[in-house]
Amino acid sequence: MNSAFRIWASLVSLAIIVQVGLAAYGGFHAVDVSDDKGSIGKNAVSDGFSVHTALGYIILIAAVVLLALAFATRGLGNPGRVKWSGLILGLLVLQVLLAWAGGATAWLGALHGMNAIALAGFAGSLAGREWAAYRGVARGPAEAHL
Numbered sequence: 001m002n003s004a005f006r007i008w009a010s011l012v013s014l015a016i017i018v019q020v021g022l023a024a025y026g027g028f029h030a031v032d033v034s035d036d037k038g039s040i041g042k043n044a045v046s047d048g049f050s051v052h053t054a055l056g057y058i059i060l061i062a063a064v065v066l067l068a069l070a071f072a073t074r075g076l077g078n079p080g081r082v083k084w085s086g087l088i089l090g091l092l093v094l095q096v097l098l099a100w101a102g103g104a105t106a107w108l109g110a111l112h113g114m115n116a117i118a119l120a121g122f123a124g125s126l127a128g129r130e131w132a133a134y135r136g137v138a139r140g141p142a143e144a145h146l
Contacts, residue, residue, distance in 0.1 A: 005069045005081060006130040012066055012088070013123040015059050020116055022052035053099075060096060063089040078133065084126045091119045 029048030067089050070081035095115050102109025 001069070001073045002078075002134070005066075005073050006127075006134055008062070008066055008069055009085075009123070009130050010127040012059065012062050013120070013127040015055065015062060016116070016120050016123050019052060019055050019059060020120060022055060023049070023113070023116070026052050056096065056099070060089075060092045063092045078130075080129075081126075084122065084129075088119065088123055088126065091115060091122065095119060 026049035033048070063085070067082070067085040070085035074082050095112060098108055098112035098115055102112045
């Protein structure tokens with residue numbers, strides 16, 4: 001079960017990195033489909049972000065599974081899994097809310113991007129810790145209290 005959590009945490013982290021790349025694609029796609037006058041329709045912009053949107057909801061579901069795996073493995077020696085998985089799920093819920101709000105108020109969309117960076121960091125950190133524990137790397141004092 002530890003292997004399932006470690007691998008799933010890694011896949012969630014990878015999916016978040018891909019998600020950030022898809023956001024960049026959406027922005028560059030909007031520039032690409034604009035005409036010489038710089039005008040672009042709302043549908044053309046939305047089309048560039050459709051895969052980003054779909055993957056976002058898949059990642060949200062994956063984070064629910066990650067939290068379930070964390071609860072299932074909490075007695076196997078890593079109590080920080082539930083906390084970190086819950087944090088990632090909470091940030092993903094916030095991410096969805098910021099995306100919805102960003103459609104109405106652009107500055108909230110900027111917070112959506114900043115939250116994505118935090119998500120990538122927390123998810124990557126969780127996956128990295130899981131792989132370090134698997135390989136038997138000694139924990140430092142800062143990680144001992146997780």
